[in-house]
Amino acid sequence: MWGAEHSDTLHTATGLAVELAAVGRVEEAVVLGEEALEVQRRVWVSDHPGTLSTANNLAVHLRDTGRVEEARVLGEETLERRRVLGEDHPETQRTAGWLASLGEEPESPGAG
Numbered sequence: 001m002w003g004a005e006h007s008d009t010l011h012t013a014t015g016l017a018v019e020l021a022a023v024g025r026v027e028e029a030v031v032l033g034e035e036a037l038e039v040q041r042r043v044w045v046s047d048h049p050g051t052l053s054t055a056n057n058l059a060v061h062l063r064d065t066g067r068v069e070e071a072r073v074l075g076e077e078t079l080e081r082r083r084v085l086g087e088d089h090p091e092t093q094r095t096a097g098w099l100a101s102l103g104e105e106p107e108s109p110g111a112g
Contacts, residue, residue, distance in 0.1 A: 005043045007050075010036060014054045017061070026064045033058035047081050049091075055081075056095055068102065075099045 002009050013036035021029035037058055040051040055078040063071035079099060082092045 005039055010040050010043065010054075011050065014040075014050065014057065017054075018057055021057075021061050021064065026061055029061045030058065030065055030067075033061055047084065052078055052082055052091070056091075056098070060098065063102065072099070072102055075102070 013032055017029040017033040017036065020026070020032065033054060037051065037054045040048065040054055044051045046052075055074055059071045059075040059078060062068075062074065075095060075098060079092070079095045082089070082095050085092050087093075
């Protein structure tokens with residue numbers, strides 16, 4: 001029987017979080033993503049490609065729930081870890097592009 005720390009369980013949790021967000025259940029995606037990331041960092045370590053993918057997805061979901069500063073911090077941490085892949089690696093560029101897009105979003109009315 002697979003446990004909560006089994007590789008397949010961790011991959012499935014990450015995939016489910018993405019699917020929850022895709023159908024509009026973003027708050028649930030955040031909760032599942034946070035739980036999965038916590039276990040992945042412990043089991044796989046922070047630099048594992050699966051952990052980085054989960055962190056990147058969670059940053060997107062955090063932004064989608066209005067938790068933009070948390071998203072930015074997690075995105076920046078993820079980018080730093082992904083840079084070991086090289087500046088031209090598609091995953092490094094994807095994270096960098098997403099972070100850049102955070103600065104392009106208009107401020108909410110009344111913010112500031």
